Amino acid sequence: MVGPLYYMGWYHLFYQYNPDSSVWGNITWGHAVSKDLIHWLYLPLAMVPDRWFDIGGVWTGSATLLPDGRIVMLYTGDMANSVQVQNLAYPANLSDPLLLDWVKYPDNPVIVPPAGIGYDEFRDPTTAWIGPNGTWRLLIGTKVNSTGMALIYETTNFTTYEAAPGVLHAVNGTGMWECVDFYPVSTNSSEGLETSVVGPGVKHVLKASLDDLKMDYYAIGTYDPVSDTWTPDDPEADVGIGLLVDYGRYYASKTFFDQNTGRRILWGWINETDTDYDDLAKGWASVQTIPRVVTFDNKTGSNILEWPVEEVESLRLDSTEFDDILVEAGSVVALNISSATQLDISVEFEIEGSDALEALEVPEAIIECATTQNRSTLGPFGLLVLADESLSELTPIYFHIAKSTNGSLTTLFCADETRSSKASEIFKKVYGGPVPVLNDEKFTMRLLVDHSIIESFAQGGRTVITSRVYPTEAIYGAAKLFLFNNATGVNVTASLEIWQMNSAFIHPFPLEELGGGRFSQK
Known part of the structure; x- marks a missing residue:
C-alpha cells in the first residue's frame, strides 16, 4: 500500500x-x-x-x-x-x-x-x-x-x-x-x-x-x-x-x-x-x-x-445516550436504537465494588483472549454488535480481566467472531490482546460498526481490533445492539453515546467535468 x-x-x-x-x-x-x-x-x-x-x-x-x-x-x-x-x-x-x-x-x-x-x-x-x-x-x-x-x-x-x-x-x-x-x-x-x-x-x-x-x-x-x-x-x-x-x-x-x-x-x-x-x-x-x-x-x-481521524465524525447523524445502565452478572441488556448497522459507539464500563479486582481468585496459566463462554469472576463484559434478536448471530467486543499465576492482573481487549455468521465458509476467530488500564481509568471503548466491519478501540486506542464479519441474519433492520456481562461474580455499569452514521458515498470521480479528465502534460 x-x-x-x-x-x-x-x-x-x-x-x-x-x-x-x-x-x-x-x-x-x-x-x-x-x-x-x-x-x-x-x-x-x-x-x-x-x-x-x-x-x-x-x-x-x-x-x-x-x-x-x-x-x-x-x-x-x-x-x-x-x-x-x-x-x-x-x-x-x-x-x-x-x-x-x-x-x-x-x-x-x-x-x-x-x-x-x-x-x-x-x-x-x-x-x-x-x-x-x-x-x-x-x-x-x-x-x-x-x-x-x-x-x-x-x-x-x-x-x-x-x-x-x-x-x-x-x-x-x-x-x-x-x-x-x-x-x-x-x-x-x-x-x-x-x-x-x-x-x-x-x-x-x-x-x-x-x-x-x-x-x-x-x-x-x-x-x-x-x-x-x-x-x-x-x-x-x-x-x-x-x-x-x-x-x-x-x-x-x-x-x-x-x-x-x-x-x-x-x-x-x-x-x-x-x-x-x-x-x-x-x-x-x-x-x-x-x-x-x-x-x-x-x-x-x-x-x-x-x-x-476526526473527519469521520462528519458522517454522524442522530445520537442516543444511555447513562449508568446496570448489567448484572450473567445478563444481556438490549439497547433500543433505530438501526444497528452503521454506528459510532463510545462506551464506559465500571465494575461495581471497590474491591472487585482483588476478588479474582482463580489464576490462569495462559493469559489470552478466549470465547465469551470462558467466564470468570470479572467477565468478560462488553457489547454484542451485529447481533440478531435471538442472538443466533453476534460479534462480542469485550474486556476480560485475568489473574496470572504470579498474582498480577492483566486486562485483555477481545473480539469473538466465532458466532458472527451462520455462513459455513467464513473464517472466524477470537482476536485480541492486552490493554493497559491505569488506576484512575474506567474501561472505555469506541466502536465503528459497519455492515461487515467493526473497528474497535480500547482505552483511547492503546489496543485496536479490526473485525471482518459476514452476518446472514443480523443484517439491515434485523441487526441489534446489546450490552452483556458474562462475569460470575460482579455487576458492571455502562454509559454510552451512540451515533447513527451516514454513508460515505464512494463512487467514481466525474472526469467529464474536467474536460475528459486529462491535464496537458509538460
Whole structure:
C-alpha cells in the first residue's frame, strides 16, 4: 500500500488485484481522491505492470515529498521469475491536482537485490528521510534465513543508491519483513512529526508486516542517525515479538505525515474472511480501514495510540445516550436504537465494588483472549454488535480481566467472531490482546460498526481490533445492539453515546467535468 499525499485534497494510491486480468493476482495501482479522508472518489488506474521491470506486478511503494515540491515514488516491481526490484516513478504533471498520469523512470530498476538476499525477498521501500550528512535514507524489508530485517539505502537524487553498511534493525525468528514503516513520534506532544525529525523528545516507531503470520508488529525505540541503527526500548517487546498495530484482520499498514494538520495518519488493509470464489464472483476483495491518527501514549510510555481521524465524525447523524445502565452478572441488556448497522459507539464500563479486582481468585496459566463462554469472576463484559434478536448471530467486543499465576492482573481487549455468521465458509476467530488500564481509568471503548466491519478501540486506542464479519441474519433492520456481562461474580455499569452514521458515498470521480479528465502534460 502506498501512503497518501496531501495535494489539493487527499490523494491515495493503493495496489490492487486487477479483476480484468486473465490471471487473478496481476497487481496494479489504483488511486482515489478526497477532500476529507472519508468521501473518496475513484480515479482511473495510476500504474499497471507494462514494463520488463514490473511485468509481474506493480507492488507496494511509498511517496516522498521533496522540499522543492516534487514528488518521487519508489515501488517494488515484480520482474519475470519473481525477481523483486525497486523502481522510480513520478507525476507526469505536478499542476494536475489529481495526479492522474505517472511516468516510470526509463532506467529502472534503481535498486536490485544485494548479494545474500533472495530475489523474491526484497520489497516495499519506505518514505525517505534526510540524514545528518544531507543524504536521503529509506528502508527495504527482507530476511536472511529466519531473521527479518530492514536494510538501509542512501541517495542524493533518487536515481542512484548505495546500501548502507549493516542494517537498521533485525530480529531473529520473525521471518520476512514486508511493508516496513519507520517514523518519529513526539514524547511530549500530541502533534505528529515529519519523517526526518530527530532529537530530544523524539522516539521512533519501527513496524514490519510479518509475511509468515500476516500480522503487523511494531516497537518503540531510539534511532541513532549517525550509525543508522535503531534500538527498541524493551527488547522483550521487539518488532515481531511484542505489540501489534491491530490485533484483528489487518495487514500491510502504512503511515504518512500530513503537513497541513500536523498529524501522522495510518492506513491499514482489512483482508477478507470469505472464500476466493466469493471474491472472484463480486469482482473485488478487501477494504481500507478508516484512517487513524497515531500518537505516542505519554501515560504509559510504552505504546502508540491509534484513533479514527476526526473527519469521520462528519458522517454522524442522530445520537442516543444511555447513562449508568446496570448489567448484572450473567445478563444481556438490549439497547433500543433505530438501526444497528452503521454506528459510532463510545462506551464506559465500571465494575461495581471497590474491591472487585482483588476478588479474582482463580489464576490462569495462559493469559489470552478466549470465547465469551470462558467466564470468570470479572467477565468478560462488553457489547454484542451485529447481533440478531435471538442472538443466533453476534460479534462480542469485550474486556476480560485475568489473574496470572504470579498474582498480577492483566486486562485483555477481545473480539469473538466465532458466532458472527451462520455462513459455513467464513473464517472466524477470537482476536485480541492486552490493554493497559491505569488506576484512575474506567474501561472505555469506541466502536465503528459497519455492515461487515467493526473497528474497535480500547482505552483511547492503546489496543485496536479490526473485525471482518459476514452476518446472514443480523443484517439491515434485523441487526441489534446489546450490552452483556458474562462475569460470575460482579455487576458492571455502562454509559454510552451512540451515533447513527451516514454513508460515505464512494463512487467514481466525474472526469467529464474536467474536460475528459486529462491535464496537458509538460
